Every structure is written in C-alpha cells, then in structure tokens.
Amino acid sequence: MLKTEKSCVVSDSTITSKFGGRPPSTYSMKIQSLSQLKTLFTGTDGFKSRTFSSGKHKWRLVIYPKGNEKDNGTGFISMYVELDSKSVTTSLVLAYLTFFVYNKMENKYFTIQDVEPKQFNALRPVWGSSQVLPLDTFNDPKNGYLFDGDQCEFGVDVMVPHTNWEVVSFDQKLINHKFSWTVNKFSKLKDHCYVSNKFFIGGRNWVLKLYPKGYSTTYSKSLSLFLHLADGETVKAGEMMYFVLICEFSIHLDPRLHSVFIAVNHWREDSFQGWGWFAFVALAKLEKAYLDKEGSLKLEIEFEVVSTTKYSP
Structure with missing residues (x-):
C-alpha cells in the first residue's frame, strides 16, 4: 500500500514558459485525454510514467487520476514517485520531492513540496501525496487545470542531495x-x-x-x-x-x-x-x-x- 506524509508546503509557482525554467531533475507528463485515462485506471490503480533520471537513479511518476483509495486519497488527485530498484547501488537514497499540476489559465504550477527529504530503500521505494488537489477543483475547466478540451499536465521534481559535503x-x-x-x-x-x-x-x-x-x-x-x-x-x-x-x-x-x-x-x-x-x-x-x-x-x-x-x- 502506498503511504504519504503530510509534511509539505503548498504553493503556486510562476513559470517563464510552459516547458521552460525547470531544473534537470524535473519530469513532466502531459496527458492528451484525461477521460480515457480514467477509464483505464480505476481508483485502485495508478498510471506510471516511463523512467527518468535524477541523482544517478531512475524514477517513475505515479498518477491516480481518481485518487488512491488505499491511501485516503478519495476525492483528490494522488501523486507519487517510485524509485526503480534496478538503479539503486546503495541501501538508502534521500530525495526531496515537489509535485506540481499545471494551470494554463494562470500560467502557474500548483505545487506541493516536501519539507524533509524522503528515504527511499528496498522496503520503501514509493513516496508521495494522496491528497494533492481536490477533484472538484481539478475537474472544473473554469479553474484552468483542464485545458484544450481534456488535456492536463502533471510533474515532479526529484532533487537528490549531493553526496559530497563539507x-x-x-x-x-x-x-x-x-x-x-x-x-x-x-x-x-x-x-x-x-x-x-x-x-x-x-x-x-x-x-x-x-x-x-x-x-x-x-x-x-x-x-x-x-x-x-x-x-x-x-x-x-x-x-x-x-x-x-x-x-x-x-x-x-x-x-x-x-x-x-x-x-x-x-x-x-x-x-x-x-x-x-x-x-x-x-x-x-x-x-x-x-x-x-x-x-x-x-x-x-x-x-x-x-x-x-x-x-x-
């Protein structure tokens, strides 16, 4: 079962362009038809992205378009990050997570940012937030999260701290x-x-x-x-x-x-x-x-x- 912690900061982030101004550790996923995605993935299933790299490790963004019912996410968009165990060379990987949902109307990202780093390991390869954004807010086209018919965009920034410190x-x-x-x-x-x-x-x-x-x-x-x-x-x-x-x-x-x-x-x-x-x-x-x-x-x-x-x- 996927679990989440509530220690996070919620904010809106202004961007210079739709795909610009992001750090290399940020991964974005644009969905062309949210309604079709919902028919394929129920409240108990999550849609996994392809793997992307950050901090010499491989990760996946996991989206629950109807909310993760097993993690008290009913009525919300649920978002997680999964560490690809095949890329792990150490027993523990620390990472700061920032989830974002694009708002085209305001040209901003609604973001949820972790205050403390999450500890990924073989026993706990997934971290995230079960209640990112209420579905009532997200599904209303007037709010700007759904645009150009049925499109939306999600993303995550996975920042792995440098291992060299002094x-x-x-x-x-x-x-x-x-x-x-x-x-x-x-x-x-x-x-x-x-x-x-x-x-x-x-x-x-x-x-x-x-x-x-x-x-x-x-x-x-x-x-x-x-x-x-x-x-x-x-x-x-x-x-x-x-x-x-x-x-x-x-x-x-x-x-x-x-x-x-x-x-x-x-x-x-x-x-x-x-x-x-x-x-x-x-x-x-x-x-x-x-x-x-x-x-x-x-x-x-x-x-x-x-x-x-x-x-x-």
Missing part, C-alpha cells in the same frame, strides 16, 4: 590548549633536529621540531621551529586546517619582560607536513636573552583556535 568548525574553547617544552643545555646541542614529546590539542596529536642551528645552511644563524602532526595522525586528501598559534619564550635578563608572543594564522594542507618558522629567532639574540642560568631554553606553545573539517566521501 563542514568546517572552529574550536575556540580548547581544553589544555598549551604545551611547554624545556630544552636543556641548548648551547651544547649537536643534533640537527630535536623532537618534543607528543601532545594532544584540538582533537589531534602534535609534536614540535626544533632545529638549534637552523633548518638549513640558509638559516644557520637562526633557530628554526615547526609544528607537526604526530606520527599516526592522518589528514584526508584535500583537507585544510586553520589555527592561531602563539609561541612564548621565557626571558631572564629583563624582569619587566617575561615573554615574546608570535601569533600566526595559517591554512595547512595535507601535502604539507609541518608549519612554523625557518628564522624564528637569531641565535645571537637567543643566547643573550632567552637562555636561563642553566643554559636551558623554555618554550610554550598555545593554540587559540583550531579548525576541524568533516566531509564525505
């Missing part, structure tokens, strides 16, 4: 949004790169990478510092990441100054494994101002904003 959110209330790292005996460091312990901020694990003699010979007079995703963290292809990053150095020579802040806004792509500063601070300045009495360098990194991106597929 949601970007910004977390500004981060828990444990700071990470501190003390690098002991900085002036005696000999390795090219030092990696901090892993820390968790904004839903991901991170590490800092410190180059005490610069990332390369080009930056040999500066300290280089970079933020990286920790091993095991993955980013989907094409995903972008946004963050506001603040790095703080402890200063021991001047008690009036306790830190240096460097704020950065940056998009990070999955193809770029780290982000930071090649010339973060000159080594000469670092040794004079930023090392404590034991020669240790104290760093603190803070995330003010971290974005997360969810998308499909």
Whole structure:
C-alpha cells in the first residue's frame, strides 16, 4: 500500500514558459485525454510514467487520476514517485520531492513540496501525496487545470542531495590548549633536529621540531621551529586546517619582560607536513636573552583556535 506524509508546503509557482525554467531533475507528463485515462485506471490503480533520471537513479511518476483509495486519497488527485530498484547501488537514497499540476489559465504550477527529504530503500521505494488537489477543483475547466478540451499536465521534481559535503568548525574553547617544552643545555646541542614529546590539542596529536642551528645552511644563524602532526595522525586528501598559534619564550635578563608572543594564522594542507618558522629567532639574540642560568631554553606553545573539517566521501 502506498503511504504519504503530510509534511509539505503548498504553493503556486510562476513559470517563464510552459516547458521552460525547470531544473534537470524535473519530469513532466502531459496527458492528451484525461477521460480515457480514467477509464483505464480505476481508483485502485495508478498510471506510471516511463523512467527518468535524477541523482544517478531512475524514477517513475505515479498518477491516480481518481485518487488512491488505499491511501485516503478519495476525492483528490494522488501523486507519487517510485524509485526503480534496478538503479539503486546503495541501501538508502534521500530525495526531496515537489509535485506540481499545471494551470494554463494562470500560467502557474500548483505545487506541493516536501519539507524533509524522503528515504527511499528496498522496503520503501514509493513516496508521495494522496491528497494533492481536490477533484472538484481539478475537474472544473473554469479553474484552468483542464485545458484544450481534456488535456492536463502533471510533474515532479526529484532533487537528490549531493553526496559530497563539507563542514568546517572552529574550536575556540580548547581544553589544555598549551604545551611547554624545556630544552636543556641548548648551547651544547649537536643534533640537527630535536623532537618534543607528543601532545594532544584540538582533537589531534602534535609534536614540535626544533632545529638549534637552523633548518638549513640558509638559516644557520637562526633557530628554526615547526609544528607537526604526530606520527599516526592522518589528514584526508584535500583537507585544510586553520589555527592561531602563539609561541612564548621565557626571558631572564629583563624582569619587566617575561615573554615574546608570535601569533600566526595559517591554512595547512595535507601535502604539507609541518608549519612554523625557518628564522624564528637569531641565535645571537637567543643566547643573550632567552637562555636561563642553566643554559636551558623554555618554550610554550598555545593554540587559540583550531579548525576541524568533516566531509564525505
């Protein structure tokens, strides 16, 4: 038995021309003789159109010219959409439905539009409305739905939402949004790169990478510092990441100054494994101002904003 839901919006839609101005997902069926159609299809039968395509699926428009008695449609035009099961490659197909009846007198479409998408599947391949338009209104030629003798036109727009979507959110209330790292005996460091312990901020694990003699010979007079995703963290292809990053150095020579802040806004792509500063601070300045009495360098990194991106597929 065909069933319907009442969550819909009823309106009149103006068109630019009889067959123009419609989206590709709209299917129209013009009936040359409604009286002959009624003799062939009783109140318990529906007339099915040929299949048409929308959202990579095949559909049929089903019309009950005398109303669908089994779905409380007596006294109304009943209209439905049927999903062709042979075209289904997934267990569930979502679709927004808009049914329309052409009114030639006003050059408008009487429309019924679903507010929520309908869920088509193998167990429920048909959705529609049993009470689209009262038959008394529809059958009166003065109202414009029957024209040129005994002709009429029905249609449906089946809009299947795109399967690709993206949601970007910004977390500004981060828990444990700071990470501190003390690098002991900085002036005696000999390795090219030092990696901090892993820390968790904004839903991901991170590490800092410190180059005490610069990332390369080009930056040999500066300290280089970079933020990286920790091993095991993955980013989907094409995903972008946004963050506001603040790095703080402890200063021991001047008690009036306790830190240096460097704020950065940056998009990070999955193809770029780290982000930071090649010339973060000159080594000469670092040794004079930023090392404590034991020669240790104290760093603190803070995330003010971290974005997360969810998308499909």
